[in-house]
Amino acid sequence: MPITVYILGLIVFAMTTSEFMVAGMMSELSAQFGVSIAMIGYLVAAYAGAMTIGGPLLAIGLSKTSKKKALMLLVIIFIVGQTLGALAWNYESMFVARILTGISASAAFGIAISICSDLVPIQLRGRAASVVLSGAMLSNIAGLPLATAITQLWDWRASFWIVDGFVLLSGIVSFTLIPVLAASATQAGSEWSSFRNKSLWAAYMTSMFIIGATFAAFSYFGPILTGLSGFAASTVPWLLVLYGAATVVGNLVVGRLADRYTYPVLIGGLLLLVIGLLAFALFGHQQMIVIAALLVIGLTGITMNPAMSARVMRAGGSGMLVNTVHTSVITLGVLLGSSIGGRAMDNGYGLTAPLWTGVVLGVFGLVSIAIVKVPRMYRPAPSLRSHE
Template sequence: MPLPLHLLAMAVFAMGTSEFMLAGLVPDIASDFGVTVAATGTLTSAFAFGMAVGAPLMAALARTWPGRRSLLGFVLVFLAAHVVGAATTSFTVLYATRVVAALAKAGFLAVALTTAAALVPPHKKGRALAVLLSGTTVATIAGVPAGSALGTLLGWRATFWAIAVLCLPAAVGILMGLPARAPMEHLTGGGALRSELAELRRPRLVLVMALGALVNAATFAGFTFLAPVVTDVARLGELWVPVALMLFGAGSFAGVTLAGRLSDRRPGLVIALGGPLLLAGWPALALLADRPVVLLVLVFTQGALSFALGGTLITRVLYEAAGAPTMAGSYATAALNIGAAAGPLFAAATLTTGARALGPLWASGLLVLLASLVAYAWRGVVTAQPTGAERPVGGRRVGGGQ
């Protein structure tokens, strides 16, 4: 894989650490601002909502800008949002900084996904996506647990400052490692924005986007409120929260690596095997969460299954959106983050039920069940192996069909 792809992954690492880190900081932020845990959990939804809305908006605005300049600008805005977030004493301002940071990450990821696809041959989209998303999975392995531990030792604001510092080498890497004109600027299929947006009328594209959103909603529903499960249900100490987050991240890295190798050639295999296992895993985690060893094992496996399945579905989005070469990355980003916004909101509502801290895990199971029913009904579309008709040549889809 080309070096610029790994430099983009480094920036995704910093941004992914920020996106996921609240899973270990929710109790401390709630205590500091005097708000409920459920209200603090909506900061994750605010970030995801900003990304879902911002991905197509930022991609549309940046599609004619120089690629390197766009990517660098988004990283610097992301850095500034974390400086303000670390210094504020207002929960409203903190909420606003999460939205701004989300818009910056949305723009970055939308451009980066399209750039990544342009850096490799068309039939290696899945592997390129896996390298890019490895920044997120490494963030869950190393960045998020480290951020959680730092927050436990020095307070949640220290974690925000650390994210701002992490953005600096990412910015330097983009400035020095990417050519002045990124590969996406040479795509021949850009065409009018209206024609690229018209791709969203294709039922196949909408279907895989919806499935990706549902699976990611399940992932974020359980992951966002994992800390209370570790401390209140399993009765482990606070320092076990980073351990659980690290295990989830290690699983996600394994899952996205597997998806990168199979999603181009055998998407049906990943979905057929991973879907039922993921569906069974969330209820099992809810029922066995009071057993620490079992809890930690299941956290790893759910991370692996969630990212293997989610990564495969998002790769399918890139294939199905081949007729929108400059906007395809934003469609994949929007699908991921519609789910990431909805999942924690759905999960937060379950905290006041009899299930209490386990409610989000049951919510994740219900979301995967819904995704499974939809996928089964349209299994021919979801599990189809990419063909020449779906692979872009010079940025345009060859052939047609819906």
């Protein structure tokens, strides 16, 4: 695996840490800007919304630019946004900073996947994607806790500056290592034609449901583990670390299998995810079953990203627009799952509501695969005459 692929993973690690770091400094930002905690929560939503909508638009604008140059431009935009966040003098300036970083991160993720797929043989694309996406996994178990610790040790601005410097450093290293990968008008045109492929949209739909099912539960693990399962609040961080470790292991395993066994991984992973969520919902009061369910969800949910990416690239190619739209679809899944799960809980369906929401979305994910695979299984084989 080229060293460049690991550097791209570091960029993803830093940018994903920036996405979630606000969650670890809500009280400090609320006091700094004189707004409510809920208003600070909108900063997370602004980042996600910018990733969903702005990322593909930015990728379209860069579609005729070489991938290396496009990535470097996105790193610069991200650094501008992150610097603005570190210097933010009021809530509005921080909001603008989050939009800038969200837009650039979404397009950067898509281009990073596209670049890594160009650097390895086609049979290693899923494995390379797993290395890049492992940056996102590690950000949850290393980046976010470190950013929170730095905020508590110094202040929240220090966290912003450190992420800023990390992106700058990894960007410089990437610039020296990444070869020039051209993006011609013909390539850009072929990308647009990919969006007429129904298999690509089916792959997008499956990805959205997988991530939606996972985050419907993950977004509310804290209150569920304390209020439903009876764990002490001090135990929850350790359970989340256990969950995070499972995602790292699962990502590495899926990365090894994603290219050769794409559909078996997606179908088997979704089945296990639904079973884990179902067990959590039915036996949420039994702590040992809950721990086992957490491990199953961690090993399957977001760790199916390499297989999801391999399926998308198989259907639509390795272009940066195809992969950026995939990133946006994944972010949409996060918003969909967390919002539906939260709304169900607020409407009086209890702490198990997010878990049942995840079960339903997981079943929808299986259906989205079945509507593509089942008709192919029963399609009559072409006759010999058709080949003449």
